[in-house]
Amino acid sequence: MASTAQPAANTPPLFSLRDARVVRSGRTILHVDHFDLAEGEHVALLGPNGAGKSTFIQLLTRETFPLHREEPPVRFRGQARPLLSDIKQALGIVSATMHDQVRVHLPVSDIVCGGLFGTLGLPNHVQATDEQRAQAQDALDRLGIADLAERDVMTLSTGQVRRVLVARELMSDPRILIFDEPCTGLDPEGMYHVRNTMRLLADEGRSVVLVTHYPEDIIPAIERVLLIKDAEVFADGPKEDLLTSATLSDLFGVPLEVEERHGWYSLQGRYE
Numbered sequence: 001m002a003s004t005a006q007p008a009a010n011t012p013p014l015f016s017l018r019d020a021r022v023v024r025s026g027r028t029i030l031h032v033d034h035f036d037l038a039e040g041e042h043v044a045l046l047g048p049n050g051a052g053k054s055t056f057i058q059l060l061t062r063e064t065f066p067l068h069r070e071e072p073p074v075r076f077r078g079q080a081r082p083l084l085s086d087i088k089q090a091l092g093i094v095s096a097t098m099h100d101q102v103r104v105h106l107p108v109s110d111i112v113c114g115g116l117f118g119t120l121g122l123p124n125h126v127q128a129t130d131e132q133r134a135q136a137q138d139a140l141d142r143l144g145i146a147d148l149a150e151r152d153v154m155t156l157s158t159g160q161v162r163r164v165l166v167a168r169e170l171m172s173d174p175r176i177l178i179f180d181e182p183c184t185g186l187d188p189e190g191m192y193h194v195r196n197t198m199r200l201l202a203d204e205g206r207s208v209v210l211v212t213h214y215p216e217d218i219i220p221a222i223e224r225v226l227l228i229k230d231a232e233v234f235a236d237g238p239k240e241d242l243l244t245s246a247t248l249s250d251l252f253g254v255p256l257e258v259e260e261r262h263g264w265y266s267l268q269g270r271y272e
């Protein structure tokens, strides 16, 4: 069942951006005039390479700051200066960058428990308690990979590692999960499971924020898409309005054909 979270009328948005501009080397690499994300709302960011998608995410995570303005350009739950620890507590992030750091022979269970400490495995001289191990097992179980708990993470497939990293993020029970190109480098089986994992987490009422180049990654629960092109918001709205052949051809600058089937979208080139 898709999340139908409806925030109370007076609840501030989870994130709001107003005239947020990021400049690097004298060039605007992202400008967002107006964007609100409600608690429990899902959104997919889609756009070509270099469009500004990662910069957008970094504005949310406060890894990047916009140009200063009197009126704060980025707010988290209505706050102009939220504690970084509050943001970290609320957000879970799964990205290929994190995946690249998995180069140590550790049991999956340790990797997942590391989510409690912000480390990849357990910090030196720290033993996980039985309760923490049980929590890790529960996270793995919910993602359908409980049988991997004792495996050396280096022996897993790319798709399995990516799901283990999702389980690791779940240790802090985040309300928002950011998936930054979660299916990059995965085979169809891995993609199937990662997309299914996003569905599960959306069903649990967590906000899913997905960054992708491919409409195939947009799970049915994500109803809103934000298209980014040339450092600007190209369009923001319901996916059935925006995931069309004409709009995506404009977005990517080549002739493309979009199809929809049972709430899932696919994209292919139109060759003449």
Ligand SMILES: Nc1ncnc2c1ncn2[C@@H]1O[C@H](COP(=O)(O)OP(=O)(O)OP(=O)(O)O)[C@@H](O)[C@H]1O
Pocket (backbone or CB within 6 Å): 024, 025, 029, 047, 048, 049, 050, 051, 052, 053, 054, 055, 056
């Ligand atoms: N520190 C920096 N200095 C100069 N330019 C930068 C810097 N960081 C990012 N950029 C540029 O800003 C633009 C937006 O980058 P960003 O990583 O947000 O794009 P993206 O949409 O996530 O791309 P991709 O799909 O390739 O991951 C790119 O042209 C990038 O080269």
